[in-house]
Amino acid sequence: MAELFSFTLLLTSALILISILTLFCGYRAFIGPTIPDRVIGIDAIGTNITAIAILLAILTPFDYFVLVGLVVTAIVGFIVAILMISWFSNPPFGLGNAPPQPIAFPHTVHAGTVEEGGAGIQCEFCHRNVTKGAAATVPAVENCVFCHKQINPENLVGDTQVNLNEIQKMVDRFHDKNPINWERVHRLPDHVRFVHEAHIRFLTQGESRAVSIPLGDGGTYQLPMSVDQACSVCHGDVARMTEVQPQKGQSLKMGTCLDCHKQNNVGTDCTICHK
16 A cells, blocks of 8 residues: 555656746747747647656546547647747748848849949948858948948838938937847857858968869859858849849758768768757
8 A cells, every 4th residue: 555655656746846947948949049949849848748658547537648648749749840840941941032121221232233233332341240250240320321321222122211210210219229139130049150261261361172062053153252152152243233132043951061061071970060
């Protein structure tokens, strides 16, 4: 009798503990902050519910709890699969529309060639860390104001009033000391590390040589190239994009990275790209 009581107490304690852990998993699934966090949280909830159903089936005379647990697990697995498919098929992993930005920033105007009506600004002028560190970084609002306080909006391409409105948004952010929270377009999973400096250095430095890169139009590229050309290898011809978005052939997936590394005799050890 005492052994049965101890066994029942053990199962009841496990039931309570798993129920509490399920609540924590629910918090992670709801709060995130990242999609992988939510996927793991939902997956853990499914596993925990199955365990709870089995424990209830043992502790009570109702065997159908096991069936309920299996059905819930199947439903949760389906939801997780949908989330993963969505995560890996939408930008930046697939193709689609560019995310809306807080301020319109036409790259055709800023990075486009002078002959085509652009300002001809080099990539690294705004993305100043691209040749120095892992992240390319985006310009601070002070950098934007420095240029635009000397520019007559009437001389810009496009609707003058629209230009004035967008520039005023930027000036207001500057005076209010609020940063511009740009929406990321090209994003990799949280467990992946992509060092811009290393890739820019490989493409822009060293002796003259031809390399094969499985991105964009594919084929062979002649090195060394300019920083702007190096950026376009992965990001496409940004200077001709009003809104930057992943282009056909620019979907950055693990297989693409591995192919490029193998074709150019670069290491493929997991720790090179994965945290």
